[in-house]
Amino acid sequence: MSSKAPAETQGASRFTLDFRTLGPFVALALLMILGTMINATFISSANLTNVLTRSAFIGIIAVGATFVISAGGIDLSVGSMAAFISGVMIIAMNHFVNTVGVNWTTVMIGMGLSVALGLAAGLANGLVTTKGRIDSFIVTLGTMGIYRSLVTYLADGGTLSLSFQLRGIYRPVYYGSFLGIPIPLWAFFVVAVIGWIVLNKTRFGRYCLAIGSNADVAAYSAINVDRIRTLTYVVQGLCVAVATIIYVPRLGSASASTGVLWELEAIAAVIIGGTALKGGTSRLWGTVAGAIMLSMIGNILNLTDAISQYLNGAVQGVIIIVAVLVQRSGKGR
Amino acid sequence: MKRVLGILLVLVLAAALFVPGQVLAQDQVTIGVSIPAATHGWTGGVNYWARVTADRLQEQHPNINIVLLTAGSAGEQANDLEDLVAIHNIDALVILPFESDPLTDPVDFVKQSGVFVTVVDRGLAREGIEDIYVAGDxxxxxxxxxxxxxxxxxxxxxxxxxxxxxxxxxxxxxxxxxxxxxxxxxxxxxxxxxxxxxxxxxxxxxxxxxxxxxxxxxxxxxxxxxxxxxxxxxxxxxxxxxxxxxxxxxxxxxxxxxxxxxxxxxxxLYPPAMIATAMEVTALVFVSDAPFMGTYIIDSPLITPENAERFYFPDSPF
Missing domain, CATH: 3.40.50.2300 (Response regulator)
Known part of the structure; x- marks a missing residue:
């Protein structure tokens, strides 16, 4: 019975906080207007398709990060994990080309392996955090280094490249489209919808928020805190695996520089979207808007020479902070 | 702390005594090679060429011993330099500095302890420290x-x-x-x-x-x-x-x-194999009386379909 408490809190506040939920979308709309004013090419469907498709990797990973953060944790290992899974996928698929052949079966094996690795890596993060009673920041900082080194080792310091014939088969997963919308965007959309349902309409989702707002109270309410927390990392691992499946066909390669800083981008997308870094709230569609904004900022800067390239980082920083301010100002007093 | 160091010292000495074939004659030369870890394709190539060259040089010249260390940051590389001098007692150093400025003093320090210094690719912030400089153009x-x-x-x-x-x-x-x-x-x-x-x-x-x-x-x-x-x-x-x-x-x-x-x-061309050039020249300093000190600039030629084969190394990761 007491486990219902957080759900009720959320239900009661849904209407009063509606404007806060809108904040990220207002910021996104402002950014799009700004982009169009800077260069009309921005709003062309070709450019928007590019930007949205690009945002799919960070976006899908950020959906997973929304689970981890709303339950009061953090996962810094996602970028390295994506690089590591890409590397293993490529090695495995190149190997199976010889035995299974150049066909979809080989690609499916690679995808299956990616999902298995993502789940296992997430489970490892979760178990070490909960059973080892170590802060998730430290655990995932450790695994971040481990995965990064492993991919460097696998690539022998160079770049792992997918066999050329196989790329021909796998390529449409990134470059292809269905009903005029690129496949990565469909994947992003489906992952976001599933994520929203799980987070808002299931007991697991409510437990995540309860633990994020107060883990002790949640434990007294007979919630198995360790299990739920571990599961959030598994969800995150699964999201990383899905992102990787879409990433690999883009350039068909993985190296030590793959996925660098993705973890910070994913966390930034979640926070811009309105989820609190300390946990206890979640705004999944806000996360989606946040991820799209992040890739739009880079795109807009590339479409103009009005701003010195040397200042790109500063402009990005200002826009991120302003975006969060827009969202906070909608909160009301 | 002191005790740990003492134990380590004993272990190192013991190891040195039991390594077979390591004759501590006066013409035994140890060359330390310090390079950035393989964080992207080009440094991956540097690592590959350093390894291959170390193996070949040691095989060719039984009196040459090469210690290869890779560093993930400028700070780590400075620590590596201290280890090379203190533990490995190097006679020569071949270094591809992570960054020029932060490593200038550490390399100078190595030089002052009487070690022969070869700098590769990224020049130091002060002139006159290195004996040999090998760089791309x-x-x-x-x-x-x-x-x-x-x-x-x-x-x-x-x-x-x-x-x-x-x-x-x-x-x-x-x-x-x-x-x-x-x-x-x-x-x-x-x-x-x-x-x-x-x-x-x-x-x-x-x-x-x-x-x-x-x-x-x-x-x-x-x-x-x-x-x-x-x-x-x-x-x-x-x-x-x-x-x-x-x-x-x-x-x-x-x-x-x-x-x-x-x-x-x-x-x-901007070849990661320039680390191999530097190692070869440094090794020659100890086996030949010919003069080698100076600056070596590796050309950046245009690679065309006609000459591409000369620059194709399928075994290298880069």
Whole structure:
């Protein structure tokens, strides 16, 4: 019975906080207007398709990060994990080309392996955090280094490249489209919808928020805190695996520089979207808007020479902070 | 702490006594090699060439012992230098500094302890420390790329440039390139940093393609960036209207040049194997009486389908 408490809190506040939920979308709309004013090419469907498709990797990973953060944790290992899974996928698929052949079966094996690795890596993060009673920041900082080194080792310091014939088969997963919308965007959309349902309409989702707002109270309410927390990392691992499946066909390669800083981008997308870094709230569609904004900022800067390239980082920083301010100002007093 | 050090010292001494074949004669030479860890393709190549060369030199010259250390940051590399002097008691150091400024003093310190010093690629901030300096020619790399660009475009056209990481190396290449191109009717539409990696190369090029309806050529300056650019150009279906000048000499890109690929007609060399040159020359100092001290500049020649085979090393990771 007491486990219902957080759900009720959320239900009661849904209407009063509606404007806060809108904040990220207002910021996104402002950014799009700004982009169009800077260069009309921005709003062309070709450019928007590019930007949205690009945002799919960070976006899908950020959906997973929304689970981890709303339950009061953090996962810094996602970028390295994506690089590591890409590397293993490529090695495995190149190997199976010889035995299974150049066909979809080989690609499916690679995808299956990616999902298995993502789940296992997430489970490892979760178990070490909960059973080892170590802060998730430290655990995932450790695994971040481990995965990064492993991919460097696998690539022998160079770049792992997918066999050329196989790329021909796998390529449409990134470059292809269905009903005029690129496949990565469909994947992003489906992952976001599933994520929203799980987070808002299931007991697991409510437990995540309860633990994020107060883990002790949640434990007294007979919630198995360790299990739920571990599961959030598994969800995150699964999201990383899905992102990787879409990433690999883009350039068909993985190296030590793959996925660098993705973890910070994913966390930034979640926070811009309105989820609190300390946990206890979640705004999944806000996360989606946040991820799209992040890739739009880079795109807009590339479409103009009005701003010195040397200042790109500063402009990005200002826009991120302003975006969060827009969202906070909608909160009301 | 002291006790730990004492135990370590005993262990090291014991190990030294029991290593078979290690005669501590006076002409026994230990060369320490300190290079950045393989964080991207080019340094991966450096690691490969350092390993291969270390093996060969030790086989050729039984009195030469090589200790190879890789560092993930400038600070780590400074620690490595201390270890090389204190633990391995090196007679010579071959170093590819992570960054010039922070490592100048540590290398100077090694030099003052009487070690022969060879510096590779990135020069130190103060002159006169190293005995031998081996470097690639960054301005030449930019100039050779610029000259090919001018020739291939017939002196006029619209180009975009993708640069590396904001560093001295990148500035030298860019300035030398612009010096050649500025004198012609070639218009540089815009440039952007692509951080010497494929993902950024892909994304920056996507944006350039969306922004400029007409692009005649791309100076990608680096093979990893170029591979990203190629995918973006293919996606936009504009591979017939432009060509790309990469750079460095990655085996995948050299292979494309060998096949006569229209998108990447040439490459410009900036070889990670320069670490091998430095190690070979340093080893020679100890086995020959000929003079070797001085500066060695490795050329950045244009790689064309005719000479590409000479620069193709399928076993290297880069």
């Amino acid at each position: 960054n301005p030449a790399m930019g100039r050779v790329s610029g000259e090919y660009m001018v020739e291939a475009l017939g002196g006029e056209g619209k180009i975009v440039i993708l640069r590396g990481i904001p560093t001295v190396i990148d500035n030298q290449r860019f300035d030398a390139f612009m010096e050649v191109v500025d004198e012609t009717d070639i218009e540089v539409l815009d440039w952007a940093y692509a951080y010497w990696n494929r993902d950024d190369g892909f994304e920056v090029m996507q944006d350039f393609l969306a922004r400029f309806p007409e692009i005649d050529a791309v100076w990608a300056q680096d093979d990893d960036i170029a591979l990203g650019v190629i995918e973006a150009v293919k996606q936009a279906g504009r591979e017939d209207e432009l060509f790309i000048i990469p750079g460095a000499g990655m085996k995948e890109v050299i292979a494309r040049v060998m096949e006569g690929d229209r998108l990447t007609p040439v490459n410009v």
